[in-house]
Amino acid sequence: MRTIHSLKELRTILRGYRRQDKTIGLVPTMGNLHEGHISLVRKAAESADVVVTTIFVNPMQFGANEDLDKYPRTLVEDQEKLEAAGNTLVFAPPVEEIYPEGLAQQTKVIVPEVSDGHCGASRPGHFEGVATVVTMLFNMVQPDLAVFGEKDFQQLAVIRKMTRDLFMPVEIIGAPTIREDDGLAKSSRNGYLSAEERKIAPVVFRTLEATAEKLADGRTDFHTLEGEAEQSLSAAGLRPDYFNIVNSLTLKPASPDDHELTILVAAFLGTTRLIDNLSVTR
Numbered sequence: 001m002r003t004i005h006s007l008k009e010l011r012t013i014l015r016g017y018r019r020q021d022k023t024i025g026l027v028p029t030m031g032n033l034h035e036g037h038i039s040l041v042r043k044a045a046e047s048a049d050v051v052v053t054t055i056f057v058n059p060m061q062f063g064a065n066e067d068l069d070k071y072p073r074t075l076v077e078d079q080e081k082l083e084a085a086g087n088t089l090v091f092a093p094p095v096e097e098i099y100p101e102g103l104a105q106q107t108k109v110i111v112p113e114v115s116d117g118h119c120g121a122s123r124p125g126h127f128e129g130v131a132t133v134v135t136m137l138f139n140m141v142q143p144d145l146a147v148f149g150e151k152d153f154q155q156l157a158v159i160r161k162m163t164r165d166l167f168m169p170v171e172i173i174g175a176p177t178i179r180e181d182d183g184l185a186k187s188s189r190n191g192y193l194s195a196e197e198r199k200i201a202p203v204v205f206r207t208l209e210a211t212a213e214k215l216a217d218g219r220t221d222f223h224t225l226e227g228e229a230e231q232s233l234s235a236a237g238l239r240p241d242y243f244n245i246v247n248s249l250t251l252k253p254a255s256p257d258d259h260e261l262t263i264l265v266a267a268f269l270g271t272t273r274l275i276d277n278l279s280v281t282r
């Protein structure tokens with residue numbers, strides 16, 4: 001497995017693979033890899049000859065008061081995990097390689113509607129930053145397929161729409177959320193939690209499960225369910241950002257005759273913002 005940092009090198013190596021008719025799978029990440037990321041690499045390797053994992057903490061998707069500076073950067077450990085998972089190539093560019101003219105000068109990609117609520121409402125400009133950098137990575141790597149986690153449910157919906165609307169020739173594959181034994185979704189940001197907070201954190205998934213059960217029983221009083229769930233989160237010591245029951249495809253508020261529902265949650269535990277989701281078919 002090779003790790004490279006320049007676009008020039010990336011293009012040269014990928015040209016070689018294409019000449020050999022090898023299919024290319026892309027796994028975009030921000031690094032500090034855990035089993036969730038590794039499951040994406042394995043999934044990409046099932047369908048592509050070559051897997052390119054990118055590690056780039058994208059400044060454009062962070063708000064001014066967010067954790068860009070303290071986001072964990074652990075390239076050496078990440079490389080070891082990727083090598084063991086059968087990854088082919090790691091592309092870990094410095095910021096200047098991706099945004100040579102700076103963020104203010106950068107052409108951007110906006111994905112309307114699906115970017116608007118939930119995390120898009122709480123993190124203005126976030127999905128613009130995600131859509132822009134993912135477009136750039138698609139253009140740099142020109143993959144046949146790209147794998148994204150369902151843990152970031154809205155992000156996956158944004159990328160699916162963007163790919164469809166802009167006729168990008170990339171197959172988008174979603175991969176299920178990998179969890180700790182107590183249900184907490186694996187996330188790089190879990191590393192910010194204190195030991196005390198880590199004990200509380202699984203309540204996020206337990207609240208999702210409790211609400212999913214009520215939805216599966218046929219409940220349609222969505223606002224009541226959302227309110228009850230927010231109360232459970234608050235009672236456990238979290239500060240809910242949102243808890244929304246939505247149509248799984250549009251991400252708009254659920255209506256009683258929807259069959260595919262998804263519960264989206266974001267909540268602060270201390271200063272750490274946790275997100276998770278759970279889908280229900282009924």
Ligand SMILES: Nc1ncnc2c1ncn2[C@@H]1O[C@H](COP(=O)(O)OP(=O)(O)OP(=O)(O)O)[C@@H](O)[C@H]1O
Pocket residue numbers: 028029030031035036037039040147148149150151152175176177178179185186187188189190
């Ligand atoms: N627990 C998980 N299971 C499956 N996929 C995951 C999981 N966590 C992250 N991913 C996916 O890995 C890719 C890279 O995500 P990212 O590097 O932001 O990881 P993260 O752990 O979610 O970090 P953060 O804490 O910043 O949200 C995304 O497609 C994301 O959905």
Ligand SMILES: CC(C)(CO)[C@@H](O)C(=O)[O-]
Pocket residue numbers: 028029030056058061130133134152155
């Ligand atoms: C897709 C992504 C790598 C774009 O920076 C990021 O949003 C992430 O890690 O989910």
Ligand code: BAL
Pocket residue numbers: 061062152155
């Ligand atoms: N996993 C999504 C990347 C972010 O929170 O910025």
